[in-house]
Amino acid sequence: MAAVRVIQEIQISSSPSLPAQPPQPLSFLDAMWLQSSTPVERLFFYDFPHPLFHFIDHNLPILTNSLSLTLRHFYPLAGSIRPSPNYDNQFEITCEEDDSVTITIVEFIGDEFRNISGHHSKNFKNLRLLVPKLTKTSLGGGQFPLISIQITIFPNQGLCIGFAIHHAACDGSGLMQFIRSWAAACRCTEPTLDDISPPFLDRSVIINTHGICRKIFEMMRKYKGASGKCLEKQSSLSISDSNLVFATFTLNKDQIGLLKERVQAKRVEEGKPSLHISAFAVTCAYAWRCLVKAQASDGDIKQYFVCAVDWRARMRPSIPSNYFGNCLGVCMAEVNSRVLVEKNGNEVAAMEISKSIDALQGKDVYEALIAVIDRHWEPARSRRLSVAGSPKFRVYEVDFGWGRPVKVDITSIGGTRAISLVENREEAGGMEIVLVELCSNAIQTFGV
Template sequence: MSCFRTQQKKEKQCMMSTPAIRRISECFVKPRSSNQICNLTPWDIAMLYTNYIKQCLLFKKPATLIDEHHFKQNLLEKLKNSLSLTLSHFYPLSGRLVTHKTQNPPSYTVSIDCNNSDGARFIHATLNMTIADILSPFDVPPIFQSFFDHPKALNHDHHTMPLLSIQVTELVDGVIIGCSMNHAVADGTSYWNFLNTWSQIFQAQSQSENHEYDVPISRQPIHNRWFPNNCRPPISLPYKYHDEFIERSERPLLRCRYFHFSAESISKLKAKANSESNTTVISSLQSLSALVWRSITRARSPPSDQKTTFRLAADCRSRIKPPLAEEYFGNCLHVTSAEATTKELLENGIGWAAWKLHVAVTDLNDRVVLEFLEGWLDSPFIIQMGRYFDPYSSLMVSSPRFNMYGCEFGMGKAVAARSGSANKLDGKVSSYPGREGGGSIDLEVCLSPQTMSALESDQEFMNAVTEFDSLLF
């Protein structure tokens, strides 16, 4: 523990001396053409109260770099050109939210207007820090908030702000590409399809002297938004003013830290979970989630009869009948959960917890999803992230299946993928693919300082954690 306190002291000193980020320029990038109005589905509307999806990729500058100025200007120009072409495929991201209201009867509809918009914001910034400065601390340093646009805005706020903002931050030895995307427009699957397509177009243009031509893309987004039976858009909400469902609150004091689990460690967890449950169907992520559920609960030390809940945000594309394609652009998420008392969770093994999570996921089918959506249409509501969190619950979001490290932008494989400060609450856990691939997984865990300290001393949890490869930066 003394070692950790020493690290905390170093991090505090680092925060006090952290250089300020400097914005050099900003502009707006528009698609070649766009004249659409997009209606929001129940899944989209429910996200109006949450924050943007904010992820960034950290790249090393080329080792053989000779002309720093030429590299920077060339990179920025290619990013803008390829972004414009990418937005032609993902045109809702170039629009703005628009609301139509009536008072008698009360009606409140929100849609995406791609006609009257400046497009996506593109920001160029610099920071006098190295990749090691940013990635070395145990906890995610506060400077990460500066790598994204819209620091505290909610999705509903962006009637006048861009639905997509890209910030390119130049470090001493690297480049950070941060992407902020309105969560009422798209989910994580759509987010990474966009980024991978942008990278694909960037790479193709880099191999051609003509930067204006259209590049064939491998995964064309599908914009025909899915609505439940008998639901005719636009969907009317029972409000007169946004103040009826939007509340501002201060973010809680949290520690957020990344933990790495090698492919070997994940394989051992999965084998143990399946062996203890006498089955072969429990997945790697379910096994890891069971470890996290048990470890966080133990770190919180609730009473033995206290009910604990572990929730998983699941992609519903393959659960709808007929299924939606993975390229479906929009939100398509449902939160499923498993419950157990502290005593049940900790007295039984990891296999017991993993089986409960497996059942929760496999029980999430077309009928469950449709019943939820029909209930939502009868009584529409806007998701407040806090309703998924109590002192004894956790939520797993994102996915190690997302192709985060397939986005290269001419600088090779990213050194790391990280998130911004959006939607951070006590008990939120985000899963990422490990950089080395092969089934490795990274977790971003957000907890109160006291609970995080206890987790870092949890033997079962830390025995499964693998150290990050410091040689990468």
């Protein structure tokens, strides 16, 4: 039976140390995630053919020192989120002088590194052992931490750096800024603050237009009462179920190209002009159709596909690309189950996803969010698929000094029934699709 043995737990503060900073009010794009009970969880696996003592003596000081420097720029991550003492129904990030981030060092026992880090189907319960716990017992008064880190050593084989972060702290782009900065500092012989690109931390650039935060919370409460039971039924997988497997499927560049060609051929057949179809759209469409076919859904059920869209360049005026916080809009595509599983289901799904993304052009983030909320949370007899991650994050370029990761996984999809999407490690232009399913379902899901 697989298990982990805790070696030590370390609290890392910023260096040089910072005095207490003014509280940072959460923007409405941050506050949307406050009710999410599932942190974002990312695992980075690396080859590390050295014994445990080598890591403790040689690598751990480099990792902790470089993290301390990185937190000088990303200091909000060492803070905590709390209700604002000055305003009702508002929250803020508070940063005190002695704030820190927890790193837990553990040794993995009972399974081989290749079994845990491979692209093949693997036991999800074992994978969860690599995920840090996002807790800090010293917090009270409604406060909770933003991030936790766990480094799991497989002696003489490899290691895994795991992150758990509350989504209200930042989006995927912000998290990857932090991880890349830490990795860059690790690679330097004697890192300094000049080696770390600072993020843009001013959350006041996200303006609460139209009182959207209040409207969003009202709709969420209404949704929970009206259709929460339906959602609970759809998302009934328990992440502790020993029968869950974590499965990775890949599409190479040629396969994605073929999927694109089929969409354009369908457009020509219908007498319509060609449409810009991205690799993201056809990959998501392919996964969507496969999963609906595996579910054997009623043909009259509406199927929804939902994905987050980076709004940094779409804001008016645009905000810096290194903005650290949440800056996500949402787009949604809708297809009837019967249409989705038919012969041309891939092509129809890809076109609907592409049109949904193109329709965001020129829209205010408020308009886009409200439109999706109205459509996404009202139907009782509907199902939806969401996607975590993005191939634009280039996760396989994150090098802490041991080379490229052998695998990067997002384990938080196990609690949301989403899929994750990253670039194909082995081939430029390809994609990796990951899902969590019961053993009996996972094998057939993409076997179509």
